Amino acid sequence: MFCAVLSLVTSFVLPTAGSGGGWKLAEVAVLLVLLGVVSRWSPLRELVVAVPLMALAVGLWPLPLVAGESFPEAVGIATFWLLPAVAAVGAGAYPRRQERRRRSAVAEARSAQRLQLSRDLHDFVAHDVSGIVVQAQAARFVATTDPSQAVLALERIEKAGLNALASMDRTVQMLHGPEAAPATDPLPGVPQLPSLIEDFASAGAAEAHLDLPPQVSAGLSREVGSVAYRIVVEALTNVRRHAPDASRVTVAFTPTATAVELRVTDDGKARSAPARRASRGGLGLPALAEHAQAVGGTLSAGPHGNGGWQLTAVLPATLPEETP
Numbered sequence: 657m658f659c660a661v662l663s664l665v666t667s668f669v670l671p672t673a674g675s676g677g678g679w680k681l682a683e684v685a686v687l688l689v690l691l692g693v694v695s696r697w698s699p700l701r702e703l704v705v706a707v708p709l710m711a712l713a714v715g716l717w718p719l720p721l722v723a724g725e726s727f728p729e730a731v732g733i734a735t736f737w738l739l740p741a742v743a744a745v746g747a748g749a750y751p752r753r754q755e756r757r758r759r760s761a762v763a764e765a766r767s768a769q770r771l772q773l774s775r776d777l778h779d780f781v782a783h784d785v786s787g788i789v790v791q792a793q794a795a796r797f798v799a800t801t802d803p804s805q806a807v808l809a810l811e812r813i814e815k816a817g818l819n820a821l822a823s824m825d826r827t828v829q830m831l832h833g834p835e836a837a838p839a840t841d842p843l844p845g846v847p848q849l850p851s852l853i854e855d856f857a858s859a860g861a862a863e864a865h866l867d868l869p870p871q872v873s874a875g876l877s878r879e880v881g882s883v884a885y886r887i888v889v890e891a892l893t894n895v896r897r898h899a900p901d902a903s904r905v906t907v908a909f910t911p912t913a914t915a916v917e918l919r920v921t922d923d924g925k926a927r928s929a930p931a932r933r934a935s936r937g938g939l940g941l942p943a944l945a946e947h948a949q950a951v952g953g954t955l956s957a958g959p960h961g962n963g964g965w966q967l968t969a970v971l972p973a974t975l976p977e978e979t980p
Contacts, residue, residue: 657706659690663713667720680717684737687714688744695748711741784820786896788813790859812859845881846873849888853907856892862922864892867908872916875973883947884909884918884971887955890944891920891967899924899965911973915953918969921960941967 663683691710698706715738719730795809844852850866857864876884888907895902902924910917941957948955953971960966 657702657709659687660706660710660713663687663717667713667717684714684717684740688740691741691744692748695745696752697748707745711738711745714738714741781820781824784816786893787816787855787859788820790896791816812855815855816859843882844885845878846876846884847881848885849907852885852888852892856905862895862902862905864905865907867906869909869911872909872911872973875911876916876971877951877974880951880953880971880973883944883951883953884916884969886947887918887944887967887969888920890941894965895922895924902964914972914974916971916973918971919966921964921966923961923964944969 666683667680687710691707691714694703694706694710715734718733718737791809791813795806795813798809799806846868849868853864853866856862873881891907892905895905899922902922905920905922908919908921910919941955945955948969948971951972953969955967955969957965957967
């Protein structure tokens with residue numbers, strides 16, 4: 657800004673101080689370099705003042721040398737000399753814009769990574785931890801009367817704890833980035849559902865039944881199978897948290913022509929059915945709906961029967977043709 661004011665002063669107030677076209681051209685060249693540097697690095701508040709002032713100094717410097725020209729000709733000369741100023745601003749503003757876009761992309765990637773981390777912790781770790789809590793409560797009541805059942809409960813607690821640690825290891829591995837070598841197994845899918853249902857049934861009083869036709873496992877892709885597993889995990893976790901009085905939980909896969917319908921139903925009798933399914937962290941059902949939409953499916957949930965609850969997901973599938 658000081659250089660721009662000094663240039664205007666030597667051009668109009670003290671024209672004899674800047675007489676000599678060679679020195680004025682060198683002065684303009686310095687102003688153009690400063691204009692590019694300011695456009696690249698200056699804070700925005702100073703930028704909106706400095707850039708117009710420096711562009712004015714660059715555009716108006718030849719006017720005292722052509723004092724006899726008409727007004728349109730003077731405007732044309734000033735416009736012509738504004739073109740280098742515009743080029744200098746563009747040369748500085750382009751890398752500034754690219755840097756801002758890069759920072760925005762990094763911030764969005766970090767936000768997405770944190771969101772994915774919270775979802776993984778909610779979907780998998782919360783399920784295992786809730787199972788540990790249920791097993792610990794059961795072991796406390798049977799420890800004095802039936803020590804053998806308490807030992808079985810402790811074994812299930814150990815298994816659930818190991819699963820939670822594996823989920824946390826997988827999540828931490830994801831944070832290390834794609835360049836890190838995979839240290840854990842991939843996300844579980846439909847083949848792991850029988851074990852999941854068995855562990856759930858053995859942990860509490862509710863009976864759990866799985867209806868999984870053979871063609872469903874073959875028709876779901878790896879990504880869709882992982883989403884189906886997440887949905888079942890979240891549904892069972894919600895039963896533990898919000899419907900402890902449920903006596904029966906059914907997980908049923910129904911194949912259609914181009915999709916698979918997944919229904920998870922329980923018969924819990926809660927005082928307020930819609931409220932009992934509200935996720936404490938706000939990441940349960942909304943996050944699952946996003947996962948389902950990401951693979952081309954849909955998800956819905958609501959009351960079912962006499963106080964029970966049903967979660968329904970329709971997931972795309974390529975089912976094998978039945979042979980006669």
